[in-house]
Amino acid sequence: MSAIPLPQIGAVPVERGDAARNRVLLLDAAALLVAERGVDAVTMDAVACRAGVGKGTVFRRFGNRSGLMQALLDHTERELQQAFMFGPPPLGPGAPPIERLIAFGRARIAMVEVQGEVLRAAENAPEYRFGGPARALGIAHVIGLLRGAGVEGDLDLLASALLAPLEASLVLHQVRDLGMTTERLAAGWEDLARRVTRC
Amino acid sequence: MSAIPLPQIGAVPVERGDAARNRVLLLDAAALLVAERGVDAVTMDAVACRAGVGKGTVFRRFGNRSGLMQALLDHTERELQQAFMFGPPPLGPGAPPIERLIAFGRARIAMVEVQGEVLRAAENAPEYRFGGPARALGIAHVIGLLRGAGVEGDLDLLASALLAPLEASLVLHQVRDLGMTTERLAAGWEDLARRVTRC
Structure with a gap:
């Protein structure tokens, strides 16, 4: 099956075969470490160990810990972007704008539940917090839904x-x-x- | 004229005479430095020089730069607190809740215009950002106005x-x-x- 490049902001260049699989393997290992032991546990060593590869592989792929965290964040953001741009309703196209908006808020709150520490670490870098492409795309998406509503x-x-x-x-x-609870936050x-939207 | 202690959160112990005047003199000098040259320009030396006192006076009063910045922030927050709790309407008591709410938002935006860098520096300390008494009082005030509306x-x-x-x-x-513009932000x-509030 051939991969169709999606027009996602912040998308990495298309990779093939082993390289792409390796990347996903390493990011999944890093995400598991965050979920289980917090963001501070994500070291290059720990990710290599968890993924069952040599430390050199992690360094070659991400350069340093900062590069790894950025890649982990991009991975998380891209999943949400893909869902609201191309996924099934109510988050994706096909549902009324207000329902899509509510689904977007719920998805972001759920994302914080899982990836919160990675996101918080990124927010503390001011150039990412407001200047990043993920935020720009989120704003554009919400503006479009408000206009649609x-x-x-x-x-x-x-x-x-x-x-x-x-x-x-x-x-x-x-x-x-x-x-x-996140349910209370989502309802709020x-x-x-x-x-x-006065709906 | 005797000072009446106000039930402000984060209020400093009452000071008398020279000590209180000295404190205000130093904080005004620090606030001017922020306004003119940005928060990085606020060093103990620069504040002493600007206020026309010896460096030792600044150190005795605030301990270190971090203590000075905290005092500057408390000073700023207390002015807003005093205004929304005891000042004239529409920010203070006497105006309808929705008008007081709007005045509160405008006052905070105006405050950021003047003290923004000090506030931002404080927000970047996570324990202050959400845990501080100023935020707790602001939340309580807004909840009261929403209930009143x-x-x-x-x-x-x-x-x-x-x-x-x-x-x-x-x-x-x-x-x-x-x-x-801050006017656009205030209108928004x-x-x-x-x-x-559906008003």
Whole structure:
């Protein structure tokens, strides 16, 4: 089966065969380490050990730990991008805009639950936090849905306001420090989205 | 005239005479330095020089640069707290809740315009960002206004969602990187507040 290149922002060049499989193997190992032991446990050594490859392979692939974390983040973001651009409704095309918007908020909250520490680490790098391509695509997506739902006004700012409470740092604080459930956060965000769109 | 202690969160112990005047003198000098030359220009030396006192005075008062920045932030936050708790309407008591809410958003955006770099530096310390007393008081104030406006729902989360787009890091990004005016941001936040309260 041949891979069709998707017009994703931040997409890596197409890889073939072993290289692509190796990359996914290493990123899956890194994601498992984050889930099980937190982001600090993700060292080049630990990823190599977990994936059952030599340390040199990890260094050749990602350069350093920072490169590995960036790749892990891109991997996570691309999965969400693919889902909201090309996946099944309600997140993907085919559902009414307001339902897609609510599904988007829920998907981001669920993503923080799994990848929160990686996302928070990235948010603490200011150039990524607001300047990254993933954010630009998320804003554009939400603006499109607001327009599709017939919302009028300063859609740039409304989209930014809707994304602000979905930031990983805030969501992690609400879940870990305040003991809120992600279901409560998702219901709260749905309420916010319905108020903003007046639906 | 005797000072009446206000029940402000994070208030410093009451000081008298020279000590209090000295403190204000030093904080005003630090605030001017931030406004003129950015937060990095605020060193103990520069503040002493600007205030026309010896360096030892600054060290005795604030301990170190971190203590000085914290004091500067507390000073800024307390001014806003005093205004929304005890000041004239529409920010203070006496105006309808929705008008007070809108005034609160405008006041925070104006505060970022002046003290943005100090606030951003503080937000980058995670324990301050969500755990600080200033945030707790801001959330409580907004929840009270939402309740007063007859809004029903998960008011904790709605308040948190309303405060999220007012964070200094985001506002500075919108003003400096995206070239938005603070008037546009204030109008956008007012629109958000009216939608959320359905007013």
